[in-house]
Amino acid sequence: MALLQISEPGQSTAPHQHRFAVGIDLGTTNSLAATVRSGEAVCLADEQGRKLLPSVVHFAAGDKLLGYEALAMQANDPLNTIASIKRLMGRASEDVSRLGNTLPYETVIPAGSKVPRIRTRSGDFSAVEISAEILRVLAQRAAQSVGDELDGVVITVPAYFDDAQRQATRDAATLAGLKLYRLLNEPTAAAVAYGLDQNNDGTVAVYDLGGGTFDISVLRLNKGVFEVLATGGDSSLGGDDMDHAIGEWIISAAGFVEIDARLARRILIAARKAKESLTEAESAEISIADRQHNWSGTLIRSNFEGLVKGLLTRTLTACRRTLRDAGLKATDIDEVIMVGGSTRVPLVQSMVGELFARKPMCDLDPDEVVALGAAIQADVLAGNKPDSEMLLLDVLPLSLGIETMGGLSEKIITRNTAIPVSRAQEFTTFKDGQTAMSIHVVQGERELVSDCRSLARFELRGFPPMTAGAARIRVTYQVDADGLMSVTAEEATSGIAAEIVVKPSYGLTDGEIESMLRASMEHARDDIELRMHKEQQVEASRVIEAIDAALVNDGEQLLNPKERKLIVEHRDALATALESATTEELKRLIRAVEQASEFYVARRMNQSVRQALTGKQIDEVDV
Amino acid sequence: MQSPDLNQNYFELFGLPAAFALDRARLLAAQQRLQSSYHPDRHVNDNDRDRRLSVQVASWINQAYETLQDPVKRSRYLLEISGADIPDDSTTTADTEFLMEQIELREAVEACREATDGLEQCQQIENRLTQRAGELADEFVDRFEADDLAGAVVLSRKMQFIQRIQQQLDELQFELEGL
Numbered sequence: 001m002a003l004l005q006i007s008e009p010g011q012s013t014a015p016h017q018h019r020f021a022v023g024i025d026l027g028t029t030n031s032l033a034a035t036v037r038s039g040e041a042v043c044l045a046d047e048q049g050r051k052l053l054p055s056v057v058h059f060a061a062g063d064k065l066l067g068y069e070a071l072a073m074q075a076n077d078p079l080n081t082i083a084s085i086k087r088l089m090g091r092a093s094e095d096v097s098r099l100g101n102t103l104p105y106e107t108v109i110p111a112g113s114k115v116p117r118i119r120t121r122s123g124d125f126s127a128v129e130i131s132a133e134i135l136r137v138l139a140q141r142a143a144q145s146v147g148d149e150l151d152g153v154v155i156t157v158p159a160y161f162d163d164a165q166r167q168a169t170r171d172a173a174t175l176a177g178l179k180l181y182r183l184l185n186e187p188t189a190a191a192v193a194y195g196l197d198q199n200n201d202g203t204v205a206v207y208d209l210g211g212g213t214f215d216i217s218v219l220r221l222n223k224g225v226f227e228v229l230a231t232g233g234d235s236s237l238g239g240d241d242m243d244h245a246i247g248e249w250i251i252s253a254a255g256f257v258e259i260d261a262r263l264a265r266r267i268l269i270a271a272r273k274a275k276e277s278l279t280e281a282e283s284a285e286i287s288i289a290d291r292q293h294n295w296s297g298t299l300i301r302s303n304f305e306g307l308v309k310g311l312l313t314r315t316l317t318a319c320r321r322t323l324r325d326a327g328l329k330a331t332d333i334d335e336v337i338m339v340g341g342s343t344r345v346p347l348v349q350s351m352v353g354e355l356f357a358r359k360p361m362c363d364l365d366p367d368e369v370v371a372l373g374a375a376i377q378a379d380v381l382a383g384n385k386p387d388s389e390m391l392l393l394d395v396l397p398l399s400l401g402i403e404t405m406g407g408l409s410e411k412i413i414t415r416n417t418a419i420p421v422s423r424a425q426e427f428t429t430f431k432d433g434q435t436a437m438s439i440h441v442v443q444g445e446r447e448l449v450s451d452c453r454s455l456a457r458f459e460l461r462g463f464p465p466m467t468a469g470a471a472r473i474r475v476t477y478q479v480d481a482d483g484l485m486s487v488t489a490e491e492a493t494s495g496i497a498a499e500i501v502v503k504p505s506y507g508l509t510d511g512e513i514e515s516m517l518r519a520s521m522e523h524a525r526d527d528i529e530l531r532m533h534k535e536q537q538v539e540a541s542r543v544i545e546a547i548d549a550a551l552v553n554d555g556e557q558l559l560n561p562k563e564r565k566l567i568v569e570h571r572d573a574l575a576t577a578l579e580s581a582t583t584e585e586l587k588r589l590i591r592a593v594e595q596a597s598e599f600y601v602a603r604r605m606n607q608s609v610r611q612a613l614t615g616k617q618i619d620e621v622d623v
Numbered sequence: 624m625q626s627p628d629l630n631q632n633y634f635e636l637f638g639l640p641a642a643f644a645l646d647r648a649r650l651l652a653a654q655q656r657l658q659s660s661y662h663p664d665r666h667v668n669d670n671d672r673d674r675r676l677s678v679q680v681a682s683w684i685n686q687a688y689e690t691l692q693d694p695v696k697r698s699r700y701l702l703e704i705s706g707a708d709i710p711d712d713s714t715t716t717a718d719t720e721f722l723m724e725q726i727e728l729r730e731a732v733e734a735c736r737e738a739t740d741g742l743e744q745c746q747q748i749e750n751r752l753t754q755r756a757g758e759l760a761d762e763f764v765d766r767f768e769a770d771d772l773a774g775a776v777v778l779s780r781k782m783q784f785i786q787r788i789q790q791q792l793d794e795l796q797f798e799l800e801g802l
Contacts, residue, residue: 152667181667225655324797381667391659418689420663422682480678481663 019151021181021382022142023189023374026131026155026169028086029211031055032368033138034375035146036384041193041372044138044145051368053141056083057133059122066137079105080120085134088127089172090164091116131172139178152179154378156370159185159217159231160397162443163455166483181381183482187217188226188392189373190339194361196221197390202334203229205323207352207360209315209342212238216319218326218333227393230416232322237314239275239342245307246271246299250286254295260606263293278304279344305347312351319355325416336360339369394419396479403440403449412477415445422478426492429473433465439475441487451582460489463496536586540578543590547571547597550604558603570596627657627680632704633687643698643764645691654688694756695786698763698779707772709779721781728752728788735795745796752792756785 023041025032030052034043043051050068058070058081065073074081082105092115106119117124135155143150157169166183173180187206191197196204201222208215215233219226247267251259259267266288274284278301287296323330336352338360343349352360364372380388395416401409402425412423427437438459444452463471472492479485490497547567555564574589581589627636634641637653658681659665666677690696702709731748735741759782766774 182664222651222655225658320800321797381664383668389659391655391662391664393658393662418685420678420682421685422679478678478682481681 018384019382020142020146020148021152021154021375021378021384022139022150023154023184023371023376023378024135024138024156025186025189025371025374026086026134026157026172027055028084028213029055030367031134031138032371033142034368034371035142036375036379037146041375041379043368043371044142046141053134053138054083055085055134056081057085057130058082059120061121064122064133066133080122081105082118082120082125082130085127085130088116089131090162090166090168091127128168128171128175131169132175135172135176135178139176150178151382152181152378154182154184154374154381155180156184156186156189156374158213158215159187159228160215160233161483162398162453163483163485170482170484181378184374184377184392185217185228185231185394186370187215187231187337187339188219188228188394189370189377190337191219191221191226191373192376192390192392193364193369193373194335194337196335196337197226203326203328203332204335204337205319205333205356206337206339207315207319207343207348208233208339209348210238210340211342212240214238214315214318216315216322218322218328225389225391225393227418228395228416229328230322230325230395231397232318232325234314234318237311239340241311242275242308242342242345243268243271245311246274246304249299249303249307250288250295250297253297254288254293256293256295260602263288263290266290274299275304275345279346301346308345308347309351312348316351316355319352330356333358337369338362339366341367394481394483396421396483398443399445400455400477400479400485401442401444401449401452403442407449408447409442409444409449409452413479419479419483420481422476424474424476427473427475428469429463429466429471430468432468434468434471435463435465436461437463437473439487441477441485455485458487463491464494466493533583533586536583536590537578540574540586540590543593544571544575544578547593550600554604554607558607559600563600567593567597567600626676627661627684629680629683633691633700634704636684636687637691639691641701641704643694643701643760643767645697647692650688650691654684657684694760695779695783698760698767698775698782701767702772702776702779705767705772707776709776718777718781721784725784725788729791732788732792732795735792735799741799742796745792745799748792749789749796752785752789756782756789759785 020035022033022035022044025034032043032051032053034041036042045051046053046067053067054071056067056070056074058065058073058077060073060080070081071083074083107116108119108124109116115126115128117126118130135153139150139153153173155169155173157166161169161183169183170180187208190206190208191204202220204219204221206215206217206219208217213233214237215231217231218229220229221227247264250256250267250271256263256267270286270288274286277284278299281301283298283300284304285296285298289295320330323333333356336356336358338349338352343352343360343362343366349360349362377390377392379385380390396413396419397415399411399415400413401411404410412425413421429437436459438457440449440457441455442449442452443455446452460473460475463473470493473489474492475487475489477485477487488497548571551564551567559567570589570593574586574593577585577589632641636657637650639646639649639653661677661680661684663674663677663681666674669677690700699709728748728751731744735744735748738744759778763775763778763782766772766778
């Protein structure tokens with residue numbers, strides 16, 4: 001065991017050589033790279049001085065565009081323009097085919113493969129490959145702006161990313177030819193960016209409200225050691241919801257009745273502009289003017305705050321839940337850090353400040369803070385700061401379990417356990433001469449295996465045949481510092497070993513993790529769950545009725561047979577599952593029907609607008 | 624330049640006396656000092672073998688920390704390294720008095736759910752449980768120090784029962800608070 005080369009702080013064994021290291025925030029919407037230059041973390045800009053790189057890749061004929069250039073192509077060539085790829089990281093074919101119609105591009109699943117690919121004019125690409133393209137551009141940018149060869153990188157991931165999603169991120173780095181020092185949790189990176197490792201000991205809450213997701217994490221600091229105590233959040237809550245709330249206000253204030261996709265887009269843009277200007281101003285002028293509409297109004301800040309208060313209260317509930325997981329009270333928190341563009345909203349700062357009874361830290365640009373922290377950590381890991389005591393200790397975001405008799409999940413390592421961690425379990429054989437057994441590893445909080453996410457099934461083979469119950473098969477589950485699991489197994493009496501590395505064939509969506517976590521809490525309250533289930537059934541029936549009525553009304557007229565078939569298929573899937581499906585499944589199926597019929601709804605609106613206009617012209621002629 | 628001796632027990636690893644009474648601050652400081660040496664982040668540029676080893680050692684340190692910081696696990700571990708015969712979890716207690724107390728506590732917890740002043744009642748039960756856990760821990764220490772390992776095993780089990788009720792109560796409190 002004397003293999004570990006431990007050197008005392010400050011006594012590095014080799015003469016120090018500076019290594020060029022970069023921190024990367026690989027985001028859903030935007031990505032950034034940062035590095036430590038003359039002791040200070042800075043975000044790296046492109047030749048035009050832009051720091052953000054939109055996480056978008058466009059495949060043009062014989063060419064590839066990234067970032068802003070790719071983003072500009074999105075409206076005209078959606079099928080060859082790949083955005084929000086982070087949502088597909090670590091996800092299997094089944095997940096993607098379920099998402100089907102919500103994706104603006106075409107996905108294909110190669111025969112015999114678990115990994116879905118996106119079809120473009122330049123070929124089919126996996127999420128890992130697309131992410132690698134983004135990483136490559138950021139790495140090139142870094143090398144150019146520093147003029148040095150890149151040694152390694154730290155890439156940030158959401159704290160709740162599961163095994164499959166982390167593995168996919170790791171694979172993307174490998175594919176981009178980058179040496180990955182470490183995957184770093186986004187909230188931890190934010191705390192590092194604020195230099196809290198140099199502060200006194202204490203606990204820190206990181207409140208991260210982005211465009212479409214909300215994350216809350218509680219960290220403990222002790223002499224340069226950061227420890228994630230608990231994480232939580234709501235993966236379908238963000239700044240976009242505030243825009244929608246303002247949008248609804250505009251619609252009712254203006255008395256708009258028929259809202260087509262274009263008007264909706266216009267309203268949302270105006271809403272977002274109003275929200276942004278209300279960060280500084282006490283009121284915002286909003287006007288919606290086109291050929292059919294001419295409305296202007298004023299939204300005062302207190303009114304806006306009334307609109308979004310409910311949304312923000314939900315984030316505070318998630319905060320309290322996470323504090324509970326950490327075993328702390330709000331007043332135990334010593335610092336609160338704000339991350340994500342949406343935290344610029346003054347009400348967010350005051351409500352968060354009120355919950356924690358202290359003023360949140362928001363001096364750094366909330367869009368940059370994660371990349372800056374990653375850069376600092378990369379610098380330490382590269383060995384450029386041999387005296388640094390900074391050490392980041394993480395926890396497992398979701399429990400790992402194995403399937404036992406009756407389809408139950410037996411937790412092996414529970415959520416929020418410090419990693420790296422290993423656990424061993426002993427099994428025995430139940431048949432004479434049995435030489436193999438299979439173990440099904442799942443990730444999630446629920447009791448039933450079917451409610452958790454399957455990570456992998458693996459077979460242990462080659463045990464010496466023994467009488468039933470005589471073999472002692474010791475299975476060890478090892479989770480490394482990046483949160484990735486591997487499994488080893490050994491028959492203890494003979495010492496015969498088999499090693500199995502879990503190759504994740506599935507990935508959870510942020511939403512699934514969130515709903516799985518929430519579901520586990522509701523599990524204890526069956527009555528509430530039952531009510532939610534009933535509500536979803538009612539909602540499902542409503543959707544089915546609406547689709548049926550619409551199809552009878554103008555289905556023949558507005559849809560070709562193929563389109564009609566698509567909608568009917570989704571409607572039937574929902575109708576079939578109505579009695580048997582779980583609440584979550586119902587939600588998903590309802591969403592699928594809504595998404596499959598989106599274009600139909602738009603056409604119906606256009607149609608009714610056209611009819612209305614036609615009617616008016618006739619009236620005018622008559623007059 | 625030394626890797627830790629994996630044959631040490633957890634108390635030795637952290638440089639703490641092998642006793643139930645615990646200096647938490649010292650435990651935390653020792654854990655972080657050890658992780659500062661052995662955590663994989665400290666071995667990013669080492670060879671594969673050392674990197675794998677550092678994962679194993681860091682896991683072991685985490686496991687040791689988790690065991691010692693929890694009173695029930697700590698009591699069990701103390702018994703384990705003292706060579707006590709520890710029955711598995713399925714063994715039930717034969718102590719009727721304790722059994723009755725448990726049933727009564729569980730019913731009290733359940734009653735909070737329906738009560739109008741549920742949270743207040745929860746608080747009262749919590750105080751009672753804290754007191755009870757303290758008494759059991761004191762008794763455990765007495766037996767353990769008197770070398771009555773069998774008696775100490777029974778008390779460790781009782782502590783575990785009380786901890787489970789504490790967890791149930793905790794769940795309920797958050798439920799009542801609407802979390």
